[in-house]
Amino acid sequence: MNDMDLERRNLKPATSYTSTSLHGAVKLCLDVGGTSALSQLPPQTIPRRFQDVCQQYAEHPALVWETPGTGGDGWTTLTYADYQRRVEQTALMLINVGLEERSSLGVLAFNCPEWFFAELGALRAGAVVAGIYPSNSAEAVRHVLATSEATVCVVDDSQQMAKLRAIKDTLPRLKTVIQLHGPYEAFVDKEEGYYSWKQLEEKTYSNDLKKELLERESRVYANECAMLIFTSGTVGLPKAVMLTHDSIVFNAKSASASMKDVQDGEERMVSFLPLSHIAAQIFDVFLGLEHGGCVTFADKDALKGTLVRTLQKAKPTRMFGVPRVFEKFQERLVAAEAKAKPYSRLLLSKARAAVAEYQLAVMAGEKPSIYAITKYWLASRMIRPIRQMMGLDHCRSFLTGGAPTSDEMKNFFLGLDIALGECYGMSESGGAITLNTEISNLFSSGQPIAGVAVKVQEPDASGKGEIIMRGRSTFMGYLGQPEKTKETINADGWLLSGDLGYFDQHGNLVISGRLKELIITAGGENIPPVHIEELIKKELPCVSNALLVGDHRKYLTVLLSLKAKSDPTTGIPLDDLREETIEWLQEVGLNQTRLSELLSIPADLQLPNDTAAMSAALQITAEPKLLEAIEAGIKRANKNSISSAQRVQKFALMPHEFSLATGELGPTLKIRRNIVHAKYAQIIERLYN
Structure with missing residues (x-):
């Protein structure tokens, strides 16, 4: 491309797809997307x-x-x-x-x-x-x-x-x-x-x-840095992700083109x-x-x-939220439903089940019968006031991302006629990589957005490998860190995501874990922790956080926190258990409503104090029925393990939910694994002694 073409396209001369200087410019991946209308759009500031x-x-x-x-x-x-x-x-x-x-x-x-x-x-x-x-x-x-x-x-x-x-x-x-x-x-x-x-x-x-x-x-210029996004790393100071003007404009256009209606x-x-x-x-x-x-x-x-x-x-028409946002909605709705009369609760439960059944059938590509359509129509009329109460009765798409969304939560919202479309992206990709707008299942992250090439690098026998992507929205580099940049984006402009995944039969991307978060056992087996954590949470609806441990160990263990309420002002976890936890406890023959009663720990913990939390964790003496029920849930989850090495052998209960206020969650509400490992090192060692 000569200087006249560059000037016409509002581009600054560049010889590389990467730059780590605010004064630099980069080549854009203008060759991705073929002859589609979107890929032909000129770069723009x-x-x-x-x-x-x-x-x-x-x-x-x-x-x-x-x-x-x-x-x-x-x-x-x-x-x-x-x-x-x-x-x-x-x-x-x-x-x-x-x-x-x-x-x-x-x-x-x-x-x-x-x-x-x-x-x-x-x-x-x-x-x-x-x-x-x-x-x-x-x-x-x-x-x-x-x-x-x-x-x-x-x-x-x-x-x-x-x-x-x-x-x-x-x-x-x-x-x-x-x-x-x-x-x-x-x-x-x-x-x-x-x-x-x-x-x-x-x-x-x-x-x-x-x-x-x-x-x-x-x-x-369109190929200069416009924005710095500081990644919230689990350890060390965050890196500055550099995004060009064109990256941001193009990603928004591409995401928009992938949306319906x-x-x-x-x-x-x-x-x-x-x-x-x-x-x-x-x-x-x-x-x-x-x-x-x-x-x-x-x-x-x-x-x-x-x-x-x-x-x-x-009255939004589109909504995006991290899973924790939808979880808070779920908590409020469950709490409100618990106060309703038994007959109303029964009717609502049946209506939710009918709506979810219809939605799942449509996702599976089935043609619903007149009876199914009528049943859904009647049930959805009962559900509508809940959406109106939430201010979501005009919303046509619900997107979630930033962390894994549990099947239990997706099914809960499906019963409210709200299909949560899990999407996938990262700071280094300039935003979205995939959007799940044509939802065909509850486990994938949808298909790549227009103008973004996505591949699975070096897939194993099951098709799983590292996800890599290339496109105009790919970041320039990490500001002032050329070596880190070279580790993440190659000379041809391919971004190495560090995430593991595969494509399903419909071309949807399924995320299976983080390459860097892989647990490598003492036996040399690579294990993605997120998958196992989600299996456990599915079997134990009382569990808020599950963190798998086992790197370089002989077997796997897991740290579990139970669902409790939090202070609306500070975000600090409270002693009061959530309604769904209380209901689950009643099913196993327990009637406690406070975490301190259930675990025999002080009720007035100074939770932001790591020493106090660690001391409480060491003092936990849980109700035997609770331990038996959790152990049974973990055994059920183990039945879905791919191999014996992926079965959890022991667990430990935490003295509170993980939260931003207490340091276990980062700003985007992801678990800071290294922080948790360090904070509860004594508990972890006790699981292996």
Whole structure:
């Protein structure tokens, strides 16, 4: 491709598919997808795509958020025309306070419209966006800002500002910190380098600054880095995944093309998952744009119980959530059903069973009879009020990903006429790799999205091997880490996912485990832990977390935590058991309602304290009936083992559920295996002595 072609395609000259510098550019995999219409789309920068969408849907609603005390119904709606104006004003103010080209803008805030304005404004100004999890410590925030070469950081409130205040002197490139929401400390807007968003946004900026913005935007290329996603590793500091403008735009277009019944200009989504994660970026920001849709922002307490209120307001047509989000819905519904009259519970149970039976038959390709259709129609009328209560009665697709979704949960929601389509993706793939929109079973992750080539490398006799993929959405590299980049993406642009899987007879990708998470027993057998953990959880519905242990050991063991309630404010697990756990216990002849009673441990544990949790774990003396029932469940799970080496021999109960607050789960709610292994090392050793 000559320089004229590059200029026409808004591409910067590049000789490699990888780069680890914010000033570099990469070759794009434009040869993937053949002659399909999608693969022929020219590369595009995010600012250019944003401008096109805003012009096309100028008077359509773009963003909605709650603004109590402002009159009206307490909600503000922004059209695409106003959205574009707010982004331009943000770009001007960011340049004014020192945002440099090819540096990054750090954003340390919960989802809000200003997050979107800051991101798109920074990209117009020729910078890169680096999201930071609000739960990060000051030291973790410093790592992100230092690694990403940040010159400006936007923070949520005074709590987040305190983190920046503590570390700003250690970050010589960081010029400015902007606080979005009050209350403000005395130094904000008074000391150099500290500002309130409102004051900056209300300023009038000069024509010279507007001219500089246009000049900067003209120097933005589609094959340069637009975004940094910091991977939440289980050990060590996270790596910065570099994604190009074209990667993000193309992945959103490809995902959109794979969805059914898309109604441009009419789609509605709710933003509540962390925007520092690639899934929320693609689904909230860029699929919202791609559909000309409307995004409603949930509040900070969304995952602590207020999400349903936002869903009822927004009435989304598409929803994406990690499994834990749907699990919280399930917990609330089970708890509400437990309080209903016996006759109502029986009717609802039969209706759910009828709906699930019909859905499974349709998935299997069966042609339903008139009787089956009538039965489903009647049952679905009984189920509809539940979906309305959840605010999901207009939702046409439900996607879940980020962690395995249990069969039990999928079947539960299927009974509510909600088919959870498990999808597969990763930060390094620029978002989605597969989407399960044509659901034909409950165990696969769907088919590869358009324009993405997916293969199983070096498959074994059963067809399982490492999943590799190639396409325009593949990441550039890990910022400043060329060796790590070479380990993950080869010279031809193939991304080595580190995940194990295979294709079923319908061409759906099935994920079977992580290559790095493989347990290699003392006998040399490779064992994927997730599969065995899910077998156990299926047999024991009282179990919340199951973590398999056995690397370099003679046999397998498992750590189990029981389902209990959690504090809606802190997320810390409570002593009270969940309703489904209590029901399961009653079935085995136990009537305890508190974990401390069941395990004979103190009821007032200081759970964020690892020492206290470890001490409690060593003190556990569980009810004999509980131990017998769990052992029986594990034996049933062992019957589905592929070999004798994959059978679990022993188990240990944990003193609480794994959670983000207590450190066993990462920001995306995946189990941090190395952390759990270290925290409960004494318990693990006791299982092998």
